[in-house]
Amino acid sequence: MHGAIDLGGTKIEAALLNADLIPIKRQRIDTPKDDYEQLLNAIQSQINWLRTTANDEQLSIGVGVPGVVDKKNGLTLTSNLPTKGRKLRQDVSNLAGQDIPLENDCRCFALSEANGGAGAGYKKIFGLIIGTGIGGGICIDGKLSYGFNNLAAEVSHIPLPSTMVAKYNLPLLQCGCGRTACYETFVAGPGLSRLAQHLAGVNLTAIEIAARVEAGDKKMIHVLDVWVELCSHMLDMIQLLVDPDCIILGGGISLIKNIEQKLLAGMKKVALDNTHPPQLLLAKFGDSSGVRGAAMLPLLDNLEE
Ligand SMILES: [Zn+2]
Structure with missing residues (x-):
């Protein structure tokens, strides 16, 4: 069996997965929002629950976090957890008495989908979650490609294209970053x-x-068309920078009917002439891909050693 923890801004979910990496038991608790020591204790209680439930004190466990984990100094940069200036991986591992790898939750998603997920059989996949925020991960031959700052795939913080801002007179809004x-x-x-x-x-x-689009509301169809055009420019940029052979979509946006076909058509309109678009696929494991990828982290860490 394998253990995984999805450390979110509101909930900490522990998931026990069987040998085929399918979640079989889950437990959710509230995330302590203000105090780092309380956060560490909450994570440790979930580790204890996983070990007890699996009846295995050496259970391998990986953690997915919302934010960027600096590979060089172990600092976890998140906006909605009390981890500023803290080395979360080291502290969790010390408390647990075993190495507990920690990775950005969208990288976990990409890792999961690249290995036995929708991206199986592709060489270079880009996992892209579009939900309340946007995040991603790049996997080459099934392994995460981190980059110098572990920032690779943070495409959502690139500025909107000036052509789109001018075409639709879009206001320049402040981002969470x-x-x-x-x-x-x-x-x-x-x-x-x-x-x-x-x-x-x-x-x-x-x-x-999305519901109004399905009901044939012309104004909302136009809104979604403009959204698809904007998102297609972002996908085109992914193609120009990373050129993956497969982009896997996850998050709330995958609930919009035929969104992958709409985005593929959009990409073809904006892409450079004579280029081949990547496969655009929906995630195979949906909401479970995050914990599935987190559970894979210790397995990969062992491979790298
Ligand atoms: Zn931003």
């Missing part, structure tokens, strides 16, 4: 709502917009 006019401000789920507000003057959630 502190900069202005990042892709994330209009391409993440809340960004789709902002687009509906800007283009049609309505206040709707991404789910409500």
